[in-house]
Amino acid sequence: MSYQNKQIAEVAELLTQRVQALKDKHTILRAIELKALYDQIPTLPPAERGSFGKEVNALRAELQVLVEAGAAETQKLPPIDVTAPFDVNVPPLKRPRPVDARVGSIHPLMSELERILDIFARMGFAAVESRQLDDDYHMFETLNFPEGHPARDDYDTFMTTEGLIAPAHTSTMQHRVLKQYKANLLNDRAISVVIPGRVFRNEDLDARHEHTFYQLEGVYVDKNIHAGHLIATLKTFLQEYYEQELEVKTQPFYFPFTEPSFEFALSCPFCQKKGCNVCSYSGWIELLGCGLIHPNVLKMAGIDPKLYTGFAWGGGIDRLVMMKHDIEDIRHFESGRLDFLRQFS
Numbered sequence: 001m002s003y004q005n006k007q008i009a010e011v012a013e014l015l016t017q018r019v020q021a022l023k024d025k026h027t028i029l030r031a032i033e034l035k036a037l038y039d040q041i042p043t044l045p046p047a048e049r050g051s052f053g054k055e056v057n058a059l060r061a062e063l064q065v066l067v068e069a070g071a072a073e074t075q076k077l078p079p080i081d082v083t084a085p086f087d088v089n090v091p092p093l094k095r096p097r098p099v100d101a102r103v104g105s106i107h108p109l110m111s112e113l114e115r116i117l118d119i120f121a122r123m124g125f126a127a128v129e130s131r132q133l134d135d136d137y138h139m140f141e142t143l144n145f146p147e148g149h150p151a152r153d154d155y156d157t158f159m160t161t162e163g164l165i166a167p168a169h170t171s172t173m174q175h176r177v178l179k180q181y182k183a184n185l186l187n188d189r190a191i192s193v194v195i196p197g198r199v200f201r202n203e204d205l206d207a208r209h210e211h212t213f214y215q216l217e218g219v220y221v222d223k224n225i226h227a228g229h230l231i232a233t234l235k236t237f238l239q240e241y242y243e244q245e246l247e248v249k250t251q252p253f254y255f256p257f258t259e260p261s262f263e264f265a266l267s268c269p270f271c272q273k274k275g276c277n278v279c280s281y282s283g284w285i286e287l288l289g290c291g292l293i294h295p296n297v298l299k300m301a302g303i304d305p306k307l308y309t310g311f312a313w314g315g316g317i318d319r320l321v322m323m324k325h326d327i328e329d330i331r332h333f334e335s336g337r338l339d340f341l342r343q344f345s
């Protein structure tokens with residue numbers, strides 16, 4: 001705004017600059033320079049008072065607008081870094097010192113996952129991480145759950161308003177992996193991939209159920225693959241992981257993406273089947289779901305089920321780690337509690 005009166009124009013320039021730097025912008029309305037302009041009004045010749053007074057009021061109104069804009073600005077939430085252990089707007093020297101990385105530790109789920117992947121790598125499996133946001137096509141359709149299929153209800157999870165899905169299992173990756181590694185088959189090599197990943201479910205939370213957990217999926221396809229290969233693979237892995245001989249057994253189950261489908265159990269590695277609280281005194285631990293990949297799943301990925309067969313499994317990583325380290329509540333994993341985490345440093 002331009003002011004006719006030179007003196008008012010000067011004060012206007014001074015105060016509109018000063019207001020930018022003020023934290024409490026309201027104080028600009030009490031600036032002595034502005035007050036001095038008002039005080040001057042009664043001393044002026046009557047002919048000048050009107051126009052001078054009008055311009056001073058206009059200046060005050062202009063400052064008022066700046067004050068309000070500034071207040072609105074500070075009401076906007078400042079950007080935050082949710083991972084920072086302090087308010088990022090605190091000056092550097094006043095910030096609390098973050099915990100030194102040397103007293104931190106790798107999360108037990110991640111260190112155990114390293115071991116698990118290491119065992120599978122030695123067995124010839126590549127590893128592909130799953131996504132934390134996926135779609136209906138990969139979550140259901142490519143896994144032989146047509147729309148409206150009742151088994152979809154077993155995988156109730158979270159969705160974005162745009163219809164993307166926080167995957168309820170790592171099986172969402174099967175279609176991608178089959179397509180990605182399909183060329184192996186033409187070169188007389190098997191598709192053998194494990195897929196670790198974070199999965200989500202709409203659960204009533206308790207010591208055994210968490211909305212966020214980890215799974216490990218496995219996919220193996222070649223000529224003449226049968227359930228014996230599946231059982232031997234899982235048994236070999238579990239014996240390596242628990243460093244002992246184990247017995248395993250399967251029971252019939254149902255999954256839309258395998259035929260036949262099984263529930264897979266191992267003899268309790270903690271009591272050698274004598275009965276303890278880990279296996280609820282049954283001697284057996286039901287661990288995961290598995291089966292022979294349904295022909296429709298292979299077909300959708302462009303693999304001829306008359307030439308190739310395969311097996312797949314998927315199971316919770318949290319569960320394995322809880323048993324191994326005698327962890328009584330699954331919710332510790334996502335809690336971020338240092339007293340829990342420091343036990344693994």
Ligand code: DAH
Nearest residue numbers: 169171289290291312313314
């Ligand atoms: N995705 C299943 C679940 O989370 C587990 C599962 C079962 C995975 C059979 C598989 C499979 O790959 O073949 O309940």
